Structure formats: structure tokens, C-alpha cells
Amino acid sequence: MSEVITDSFALVGRQMRHIKRMPEQLIGLTILPVAFVVVFGYLFGSAMKVPGGQSYQEYIMAGIFAQVMLSTISTTAVGVAGDLSNGIVDRFRSLPISRTSVLLGRTMSDATLCTWSCAVMAVVGYGIGWRAHEGVLKTLAAFALLVLMGFTLSWFGALLGLVLRSPETVSAMSSIIVMPLAFLSNAFIPLDGLPYWLRTIAEWNPLSTVVSACRELFGNGTGATSDALPAQYPIPGAILLLGLMLAIFIPLASRAYQKAAAAR
């Protein structure tokens, strides 16, 4: 077990070196969150009103945070597919190192990048007037939940990369997968206007649950809630849903890794 940890950290080191060598990647990881906060938070935030009179700007910030975490899917998927196509996965698989370490190294470093994005967004958000009202601990808990979501989605991305295999296919497919997750959620719009069935789906979307949990932890107002379970208990709901997803994606990704072969 301790070997899994040291191996994973060695591989996190590898990823951090990549970023040092390709600062443009870090710029990307900074610009996207900043743009999201400015465009959605500031421009839309000032133009729209939420029923109940609360500020849309506060309402939308948790949605923006979560939205940016979604991009981890393609970050990890493209990275894993890249390692697959240039033979690095074959090299690792021919070494006596545990299968989990390789994927854990990847997902942990991508979760680290999530932490960075969150920090950037928090600062810019503060700049445009967003505030958390529930104290430091709850605020940190909200960010921890967001990073946990990034980590979970990163495992999903790893699975996607190993199954789709070519980096090109991966880039094309991941946006198709991310789209419904992103928009069939409460990230940008309150759900009470939706038809009942659509609203139920959106409320069971893990993204919505995490967003609701963050709104609660930030004290940003959760908007109208329905009787769907995850909407009523967003914090335990989010932890449970993410845990469940990890319990599914980790073994699936590890199995895909075990059989991984580059696309031909």
C-alpha cells in the first residue's frame, strides 16, 4: 500500500514537471476559470434575476466552480490517451509496478490542478463581488467537495481515455459527454421552471448535487428545492454520489488499464 503511495507521488512529480515545461498548459488552466467567472459571473450575473430576490451572481458562482471541474474529464482523458499512444502505458505495464499507482498518479495530479483552478476562481470571484457567508471551515469544505468532484471525474476521464484510446477521438467525445452533464443541471439555472421528469433527472445529476451542497456551504442560497432526495440533503448526497462514482470508475478504469493497448 505504501508503495502505491510512493509510486503515485513519483508520477505526480512527472506531471508537475510537464506543467513546468509547458507553462502554456498552466495558462490554459488559469484563463479558462477566469473567463468563466468573468463571463458567467459578472456579465450574466448582473443581467439576470433569480426568483426569490437573491443575487444571481452569488447563485451562479458555485455553478461556475463545478463547471470548471467538469473540464477535468477531458484533461485526464487526453493525457491518458496520449500516454497510451506514445507507448508509455506499455512501458509502465511491463514494469513490476501496481496498476493503481499509474492511474492514481494521474488522477491525483489532475485533482491538484483542480485545486489551482478553484483558487484562481475564488480570487477572481471575490474581485467581482462574490462572498461566502458561512465561515472559513464551511468554505474550505465546499472547495474540498469541488476537488473531490474533480478527482472523481478524473477517474472517469481515465476510463474514457483508456477505452477511446486515440487522443483525437477523446477530445471529440469528451465534449459530447460533458455537455448534457453541464447543462442538465442547476449550475446556471434554477430547476423549478423545468417539466417534472426533466427536473428529476437534473436533480439526480451529481453535478447539481455538488452545486447545491456548495451553495449551502457558501451560504449563497440554494434556490427553490424539490422533494428529490439529493436536492433535500445536498451535502451527504454529494458525498455519497461521488463515493459511488469512485467505487464504479476506479475498478473499471483499472481493468481497462490492464487490457490497454494503443489505438492502431
Added chain:
Amino acid sequence: MTEPAVSAEGLSKKYGDFQALQDVNLSVPAGTVLGLLGPNGAGKTTTVRILATLLTPDAGQATVAGQDVLRKPAEVRKRIGLTGQYAAVDARLTGRENIELIGVLLHLGRKAAKVRAAELLEQFELTDAADKLAKNYSGGMRRRLDLAASLVSRPPVLFLDEPTTGLDLTSRMTLWRMVKEQVDSGVTVLLTTQYLEEADQLANRVAVIDKGRLIAEGTPDELKRRVGGDRLEVSVTDTSDLAVVTTALASLSAEQPTVDQDSRTASIALSGGIKAIASISAELEAAGVEPLDFAVRRSSMDDVFLALTGHSSAASDDGDPQQQDLNANEKEAQSV
């Protein structure tokens, strides 16, 4: 006799409906080099991936360094080095970082990993480029780095999948020398190649594979004898000179030279090496014949395939009739 370092029995693999490997048997005695020779799509990479525990065969069994590939893959991985067909280096790390990372992942400890990396970089003549990013390496340097990375744990068995494909002659010869050094230090090597010359340079024995089946096995010399070996080929401008050339060439061998009137070319199997070439050249000069072309044509993969299967390796991409043809020839090849 000790047990072979690599042995495989009845390996078969299908991709979907496509039979990529059928009933392949291999045996590599410890400390020797087996060259697996075959054209594109023959099943070389498939074989290597099965032996290196990356791919599960549909049928058959294999042991590597005394460990069962299917039942004890983790034990096998402790004892092998793999250099895949495409250099598996991390382009965004330096050469040194690439090797150190492997050392750390093998639990040598950071310090020992650094020492081992320096040692390997020196051995593979990469010390000067050690701290450059691998993406700036030439093809030959990448291959050397890849080879170094596969040797961090000093594995007793090494798999090399087309180690020099795409390299220029100088880089190829450097790599050959480095592989030979490994063999001299007792490493067992299974290498795949599309070049007869490479098998000749490195391998003690050669197994020829085509369309997933082994079609011949033997020492490089046996194989070349079957193919006819290198040929000396002389072309002239005048038809009248062709007779002189033919007579000169005839003195080299009991066999009659092959003459092509249209291209005014005569050729013969070359057995005497450089001396024979010199004597023919002197003879032609004395007779006042100025050859248009005077060349040693090395036996190529195609010659091997032509001799073993009756069709060239390129033509082997065609359909079924040739598959039967191949089966017939396979029996013939094995009875030799």
C-alpha cells in the same frame, strides 16, 4: 541442458475474426539472441506483447525467465525489459528524468535511481544530452534512451520490437553494438525485425514469421544458404562485354551466372566475400570492360520470403489462394 529463458508453445491470438497469431512455438536458450523476422503485419508485435504480459493469448502457454506468463505475470515483469516498436519515452522529461522515474518506480530509492540513471546514460552515450528534453532527441537517441529505460532493473531477458526501424545506418550500427554489449553480459534477447541483415548481425537463431505462423527457423547462415545469400551483380553497356563478364563470374562458383540479356546484367551468388569482388574487378579491368554497374546485392526480406514461401512479402497481403500456397510451402520449409 538448462531450461530456455523464453519458451512459448502453441501461441494463438485473434483480433475479432482476424487470426493474428496461430500456433507459434518459440524457444530461446539463456544467453542467446533469437531474431523474429517477418514483414509488416506478420504478428511480431503480437508475439512480443504476449511474452511481455501485455496481451493475453487465446491459446497456448509461455514461460519467461522460468515464470509462467499467464499465471505469474507479476513475476515475469520483474525479470524482463521491453523496448516497444515505438520508443516509449516521455518527451517532456529530460533523458535523465525519464530513467530516474523508472528507477523510483522500481523502488530503487531516489539516490540509487540517480546513480543507476547516470550509469545507463553513460553506457548509452547520452551523458551530454542527459539534461535536454527528450523531445529534442534524434530518433537514434530516443531508441537508445528507450533501451536504457528498459534495462534499469538489469533484467535477464530483453524484448526488442523492431529496435532499429527508421534509423539511419550509423544509428543502427550504434544500437547493434549496444545490444551486443547486453548479450555479452549474459542477457537473453528476443528481437523482432524486418531486416535480414539485422537478424544476421545480432541473432544466434532466426525464426521467420508470416501471417501469424512460423514458417522457418534456423541460424542466419542456414537461412541465407536457403535464400542464396548475397549476389554480385554486374551490368555493362555492350552486349559483347556481357560474355566476358559472364565468364569472369562463372569462375566464382560451380553454379552458372544468371544472365539477363535485356538489361545486360549478369549476377552470381557471392561466397568469397571481398576477395572475390576484387578478383572479378581486376579481371574485368584487364579485359578492358568498363561496367555500368558493379554491385553486391544483399539478400533482402523479400528474397527470404520468395525462397521460403514462393511469394514476396508484399504480395502476401492478398487473399486466400496464397494462404493455401503458404501452407504447402510451410511443410516444405520445415522438412528442410
